[in-house]
Amino acid sequence: MSKPLKQIHLAAHFPGVNNTTVWSDPRAGSHIEFSSFAHFARTAERARFDFLFLAEGLRLREQDGKIYDLDVVGRPDTFTVLAALAAVTEHLGLTGxxxxxxxxxxxxxxxxxxLDHLSGGRAAWNVVTSWDAFTGENFRRGGFLPQEERYSRAKEFLATANELFDSWHGDEIVADPATGTFLRDAKAGAFVHHGRHFDIHGRFxxxxxxxxxxxxxxxxDSDEGREFAASSADAIFSRYSTLEAGRSFYADVKRRLAAYGRRPDQLLILPAATFVLGDTDEEAEEAAREVRRAQVSGATAIKHLEFVWNRDLSAYDPDGPLPDIDPLPGENTIARGRAQVRMYRDPLTTAREWRELAAAHDWSIRDLVINTGNRQSFVGSPATVAREIDAFVQADASDGFILVPHITPGGLDAFADTVVPLLQERGVYRTEYEGTTLRDHLGLAHPDAGAAAERAAS
Incomplete structure (x- = not known):
């Protein structure tokens, strides 16, 4: 008997200002005006996506002591944007x-x-930790935590938040017109938490x-991160966009669930994915090459190389050869506030490999950055992209994708109009929303209020 087809989950990431987005394109719009967010969200909802996702930066990035004006984080506050989007959408999940x-x-x-109340049950929280003291300077506590401490705090943070969510058990509210009393149970919202990172009590x-x-x-993506997701998360983002790497990550994370008494279907794995569409595969391939060159200007290429070299390379020609000097070891002081720096934990080895690649292909600095950076996950005609997305999900390399367009806010429009109908024809994607909450869209159970009450009482 053949295996039943998996249903594909799709979501949309509003990319903001970064090197994914091609701001030189005349179709590019504001990343701060609400009309951009509204257009993007409405397109995602029209395509029956599960949710819209917003990342967040907590400090302006710097390069060599100056604000990195090629990639400025200047987006409005996440909660404010999501609350506003709740008013112009009806079904779309809102993830911050x-x-x-x-x-x-x-x-x-x-x-x-x-937010969950205002949206009628569509809120989602992407729980992250901060890895650098540079970002911490913006906050009273300052500093930063080692990796093991970050996850320890994150686990207790989430557990404490769940205690607060569960402090209302669902049946406490009762109206008494005679006395004006609205609480049947005086314990409603009461919480006490004594832990290593948080020691709080009161009433939620x-x-x-x-x-x-x-x-x-x-x-x-670290071992600690995978365990945290297996123990506590409903979904995990993945950076793996190739079939082999995706299947390996998928199998590894899913197998960890049993240790926490969870089933494989209780955690969704959703890689980020970029795409370029064309009327034909050849047209899409040519467009993708143009997009990559637009994403990596000469100035961007030099800045990207500085992530690894940890030196000022502004004197180098982006269309010339790689530097013959080696990277400076130790803490990166050139690029600050950029997660990409963590990707190159052995700069000397990375530099050697890049020189070998450049020599073998006769690449300039810009050519190297273009060809070693993130390529589009799916490139082709709508039929090709629909087929490849379906094959990826059916092969258990993911449960769906979070799409990251290179144009904001209209970059989802063509996908919604051409690829989604083909997925629907294949029978692997919804034609209508079947529930009202984000948990309904994702096929996740709602936390049991009775069990929550028992946990709170204990």
Whole structure:
């Protein structure tokens, strides 16, 4: 008997200003005006996507002590944007990245519970940690935590937030016109948490929301991150966009669930994916080459090389050869606030490999950055892209994709109009929303209020 077809989950990431987005394209719009967010969200909802996703930067990035004006993080506050989008959408999930290193559980739990109420049960939280002291300078606590401490705090942060969500058990509210009393149970919202990172007690002032708790996403790729996702998350982002690497990551994370009493279908794996469409595969390939060159200007190429060399390379010609000097070892002081720096943990080895590649292909600095950077995940005609997405999911390399267009805000339009109908024809993608909450869209169970009450009581 043949295996039943898996249903594909699709979501959309609003990329903001970065080197993914081609801002030189005349179709590019604002990354801060609400009309851009509204257009993007409405397109995603028209295509029956599960959710829209916003990342968040907590400090302006710097390069050699100056604001990195090729890639400025200047987006409005995540919660403000998502709350506004709740008013112009009806079904689309609203996912925000909120840091567990520099925030506090009560405040974050209150914000997400409020968003879940305002949206009718469509809120989701991407739980992340912060890895550098540079970002920490913006916050009272300052500094940064070693990796093991970051995940320890994140785990307790999420557990504490869940205690707050669960402090309302679902049946406490009762109206008594005679006395004006609205609480049947004086313990409603009461919480006590004594832990290593948080020691708080009081009363949570937001009643239990439609989903009980927001959907929880996690994005770590380290062993600690994978364990955190297996123990606590509803979905995990993945950076693996090739079939072999995707299947390996998928199998590894799914096998970890059993240790926490969870089934494989209780955690979704959703890689980020870029795409370029054309009327034919050849047309799309040519367009993809043009997009990559637009994403990596000469100035961008030099800045990217500085991530590895940890030196000022502004005197080098981006259309010339790679530097013959070696990277400076130790803490990166050239590029600050950029997660990409962590990708190159052995700069000397990376530099040697890049020189070998450049020599073998006669690449300039810009050619190298273009060809070693992230290529588009899916390139081709709508039929080709639909077929490849379906094959990826059916092969258990993912449960779906978070699409990252290179044009904002209209970059999803062609995908919604051409690829989605083909996936629907294949019978692997919804034609209508079948539920009202994000948990319904993702096929995730709602937390049981009774079990939550028992946990809170204990």
């Amino acid at each position: 990245t909120i840091n567990s290193t520099f925030n506090e559980p009560y405040e974050v739990a209150r914000q997400f519970a409020s 002032n937001v009643p239990r929301s439609p989903q009980g708790r927001p959907v929880v996403f996690q994005a770590g």
